[in-house]
Amino acid sequence: MSKPLSDPREGRPGLSRRTLFAGASTVxxxxxxxxxxxxxxxxxxxxxxxxxxxxxxxxYSLSDHVKQYYKTTQI
Incomplete structure (x- = not known):
């Protein structure tokens, strides 16, 4: 018996056509x-x-900003 031929693209990472078009459409x-x-x-x-x-x-002056801060710190 002979070994089945492996796909040459299987072992190396690369861009597939689908990935390429998805990236191009996103850009x-x-x-x-x-x-x-x-x-x-x-x-x-x-x-x-x-x-x-x-x-x-x-x-020190009690401004609106300081009053709002005091309101947020109350429990």
């Missing part, structure tokens, strides 16, 4: 989606006017 879909996404326009940021320094020292 094409990503390129099409990238052209449809609008670009963000840079906005001019105006710096906030600094508050005057407190007379008695310190600098």
């Amino acid at each position: 094409g879909a990503l390129a099409a989606a990238a052209t449809l996404i609008p670009r963000a326009q840079p906005t001019a940021v105006t710096p906030a006017e600094p508050r005057p320094a407190p007379e008695k020292g310190g600098g």
